[in-house]
Amino acid sequence: xxxxxxxxxxxxxxxxxxxxxxxxxxxxxxxxxxxxxxxxxxxxxxxxxxxxxxxxxxxxxxxxxxxxxxxxxxxxxxxxxxxxxxxxxxxxxxxxxxxxxxxxxxxxxxxxxxxxxxxxxxxxxxxxxxxxxxxxxxxxxxxxxxxxxxxxxxxxxxxxxxxxxxxxxxxxxxxxxxxxxxxxxxxxxxxxxxxxxxxxxxxxxxxxxxxxxxxxxxxxxxxxxxxxxxxxxxxxxxxxxxxxxxxxxxxxxxxxxxxxxxxxxxxxxxxxxxxxxxxxxxxxxxxxxxxxxxxxxxxxxxxxxxxxxxxxxxxxxxxxxxxxxxxxxxxxxxxxxxxxxxx
Numbered sequence: 115x116x117x118x119x120x121x122x123x124x125x126x127x128x129x130x131x132x133x134x135x136x137x138x139x140x141x142x143x144x145x146x147x148x149x150x151x152x153x154x155x156x157x158x159x160x161x162x163x164x165x166x167x168x169x170x171x172x173x174x175x176x177x178x179x180x181x182x183x184x185x186x187x188x189x190x191x192x193x194x195x196x197x198x199x200x201x202x203x204x205x206x207x208x209x210x211x212x213x214x215x216x217x218x219x220x221x222x223x224x225x226x227x228x229x230x231x232x233x234x235x236x237x238x239x240x241x242x243x244x245x246x247x248x249x250x251x252x253x254x255x256x257x258x259x260x261x262x263x264x265x266x267x268x269x270x271x272x273x274x275x276x277x278x279x280x281x282x283x284x285x286x287x288x289x290x291x292x293x294x295x296x297x298x299x300x301x302x303x304x305x306x307x308x309x310x311x312x313x314x315x316x317x318x319x320x321x322x323x324x325x326x327x328x329x330x331x332x333x334x335x336x337x338x339x340x341x342x343x344x345x346x347x348x349x350x351x352x353x354x355x356x357x358x359x360x361x362x363x364x365x366x367x368x369x370x371x372x373x374x375x376x377x378x379x380x381x382x383x384x385x386x387x388x389x390x391x392x393x394x395x396x397x398x399x400x401x402x403x404x405x406x407x408x409x410x411x412x413x414x415x416x417x418x419x420x421x422x423x424x425x426x427x428x429x430x431x432x433x434x435x436x437x438x439x440x441x442x443x444x445x446x447x448x449x450x451x452x453x454x455x456x457x
Contacts, residue, residue: 120354122297128346129286134178135185136320160189163192171306172205172418176417177423179192189231190431193435197439199226201416201418208396211396222410226442234438293311294311377411380408380443384415387421388419396409405454407447407451410447412443415439
């Protein structure tokens with residue numbers, strides 16, 4: 115992966131996460147906080163929704179869960195449920211190579227995620243890990259200007275855009291064009307590229323229609339100033355470190371060890387918030403050279419790029435979730451290996 119590849123991938127991830135945060139703000143303001151309060155009202159509902167979003171192929175569902183957690187709308191346990199359920203971009207490959215096993219494993223991980231999420235909240239309730247490191251509350255201002263769709267004012271806003279509206283509009287148009295042309299995101303059209311383009315397009319609609327108050331208070335001061343720089347820098351830093359590691363370590367040689375060593379290695383490699391290194395386990399399993407327990411452990415611990423935004427938001431929450439997932443992954447993987455389940 116070249117420096118250009120790292121920067122372009124970081125830009126794509128940051129753009130998507132920023133738009134998802136914007137959409138969360140938009141829904142919260144548009145419903146006067148009702149929609150997201152409904153999501154956060156029941157912990158059981160949080161676990162189910164988070165695990166369902168995490169089970170979606172790719173990292174998009176995980177991004178949304180992290181955005182909701184960063185805004186204080188989901189518990190740490192719900193975040194654990196999503197990260198255990200997700201397998202990142204590797205799920206696309208698994209669906210192509212062994213679809214029936216991939217689907218069954220995803221359902222099992224979602225159920226496991228709900229249980230682990232409930233246990234996490236029970237075990238950590240009242241501790242430092244259960245509290246948000248950063249105060250990041252979604253606000254709804256008591257003003258007529260804090261509206262999502264001001265009828266009669268949209269056309270005048272577009273004819274004489276404020277500096278922030280002009281910057282955001284041009285920036286998102288560039289991202290959409292880059293996605294359509296394949297400069298950003300997946301090189302070929304598919305579900306992931308269509309989703310990315312649609313989400314950024316939705317962000318463009320929001321930017322074009324909301325009042326200046328929304329842009330200044332909710333988008334600029336909250337999302338852009340507070341989150342975007344950290345997300346981009348952490349994403350680029352992690353992707354660069356993974357690329358360097360790939361040049362220094364022969365992963366294929368390390369995998370050719372005993373099943374228990376491979377299991378431990380899969381768990382440790384899963385700590386890396388990146389899609390790519392974990393594909394070695396998917397490939398080996400598809401070739402019949404790896405037991406199911408190791409693949410499951412890898413899928414539990416790793417979550418593709420989904421945790422990169424959390425690393426920028428709260429390093430304590432990132433480490434806590436990763437350690438919980440590592441423990442769950444190694445225990446479940448060891449049980450599957452010990453009883454020779456799945457080969």
